[in-house]
Amino acid sequence: MSAPSDPDAITSVPVALGERSxxxxxxxxxxxxxxxTIAARFPGRAVAIVTDETVGGLHGQALExxxxxxxxxxxxxxxxAGEATKRFAMLEQVVDQLLAARMERGDLVVALGGGVVGDLAGFAAAIVRRGMGFVQMPTSLLAQVDSSVGGKTGINSRHxxxxxxxFYQPGxxxxxxxxxxxLSTREFRAGYAEVAKYGLIxxxxxxGWLEANWRGIFQGGRDRTQAIATSCRAKAAVVARDETETGDRALxxxxxxxxxxxxxxxxxxxxxxxxxxGVAIGMAQAYRFSAKLGLCPPDDAERMRSHLTAVGLPTELAHIPGDVGDVDRLMTAIQQDKKVTRGALTFILTRGIGRSFIAGDVDPTAVRSFLAEELARR
Structure with a gap:
């Protein structure tokens, strides 16, 4: 892999979706x-910036x-700020303010923030006037390499x-x-989990490049730009093949x-x-579960765990403060996952580093047994 020749250059990664590219x-x-940029690409549009109180305080004035x-x-x-914002009450507030400001269908909702803001603002854009224009301006590493790309928008439920x-693509x-x-070190590390995911898939x-260069990604400059661009290219290619996750986008x-x-x-x-x-622990668990099922070499499971640990990410249930409940509680949450099809559990499992696959109809008994072992390690 080669670094870009000019660290100050703007890298453009296309997402090929026909007329919605x-x-x-x-x-x-x-x-x-x-x-x-907006004036050139979307002439004559008004803009509604949706941001959270933290990001708005840091970057809102510069954008305005x-x-x-x-x-x-x-x-x-x-x-x-925070995951609790992704709920109906906050969606209603955003929608009401868009309408009160007389934003038209052709105007733009600009999501300035991390994944929470991007998901919430994108969903609002999708439903106000049956679809407004939408621009993502991700301000976290996680959002830049994952949630801002591909058109997934939405909020959480108590379920x-x-x-x-x-599914609503930005422009x-x-x-x-x-x-x-x-970003705080903790927030940057959390985003790095999604970067590592692209290599693990x-x-x-x-x-291997991440194992050798992760310190440069944390420091900034060429390595950081290269990691973001590589991650975005990987996601863009998958989204172009499978926009609404009926096939390999599930990876x-x-x-x-x-x-x-x-x-x-x-x-x-x-x-x-x-x-x-959560993704870091979940990936480590997916590798351990795959190894337990005889699918993945234990050395590969240990290799990925070792890298995430070196970066400072959690990889065990014991790394989560407080109680996470019992096997029944975790299984209930898993069975509400969007990848459950007609009651059958679907997991992304692996045969080794860079060899992930979609496993349909995973035996719930095997999952329960694995979770019991994971809880016993706390």
């Missing part, structure tokens, strides 16, 4: 230049100044994570790498069935567990 732009200074400079009418809708939503993604320097060469859920169950078990309390941490 769009670009992911990756690089420094994209928020400062957002007004000019950029829009002002381009002569774009705009409003700001602010929501509380589980992301169970209410729609553009602006991933400003400068904003990642404002089907790119062992990328995983992108490696670690998510276990991880979502753990998020539900902790009540979506980000003080205890954030999404990327």
């Amino acid at each position: 769009y670009d992911i732009l990756i690089g420094a200074g994209l928020i400062a230049g957002a007004g000019a 100044q950029s829009l002002d400079g381009a002569g774009i009418r705009h409003i700001r809708i602010s929501v509380p 589980g994570k992301n169970l209410i939503g729609a 553009l993604v602006l991933a400003d790498t400068d904003v990642l320097d404002t 089907d790119d062992p060469g990328f995983f 992108l859920n490696l670690g998510h069935t276990f991880g979502h169950a753990l998020e539900a078990a902790t009540g979506y309390d980000s003080a205890r567990l954030v999404h990327g941490e």
Whole structure:
């Protein structure tokens, strides 16, 4: 793998979806230049910025100044930070403010924030006036490499994570790498779990590159831009093949069935567990479960665990503060997963590093036995 020749250059990754194709732009200074970019690509549109209180305080003014400079009418809708914002009550508030501001169907909802804001704002854009324009401006590593790309939008239910939503593609993604320097180490690590996922799914060469270069990704510069661009290309290719997850797009859920169950078990309390941490533990569990079933070499399961541990990510239930419940509680959450089909459990399992596959109709008894062993390790 080669690094880009100019670390300050803007990298463009296309998402090929016919008439609904769009670009992911990756690089420094994209928020400062957002007004000019939006004016050129979406002339005459008004903008509704949806952001959370934390991100808005850090980057909202810069975006508004950029829009002002381009002569774009705009409003700001602010929501509380955190996973608890992805719920009906907050969706209603966002929708009401869009309508009260007389935003038209052709205008743009701009999601300035991490995955929570992107999911919430995208769902609002999908349903207001039967579909407004939509631009993603992801400000977390996790959102830049995963949730901002591919059109999954939605909110959580008391029954589980992301169970209410729609596939709704953005018209553009602006991933400003400068904003990642404002993330806490914990938030950046959580996003890195999704970067590692792309290597673990089907790119062992990328995983090996990450093992050698992860420190550079954390420091910034060329390695960081390369990791983001490689991740986005991987996701864009899968989305182009399988937009609505009827086939191999499900591979992108490696670690998510276990991880979502753990998020539900902790009540979506980000003080205890954030999404990327749940994915990290979930991926480690997917590898351990695969090894237990005789599918994956134990050495590969240990190799991936060792890398995530070196980065500082959790890989065990014992790494989650507080109680996560018993086997019944975790199984209930797993059985609410979106990948359950006619009651049959579907997991993303693996035959080794970069050799993941979709396993349908997984024996619930085997899952229960595995979870009992995992709980016993706490």
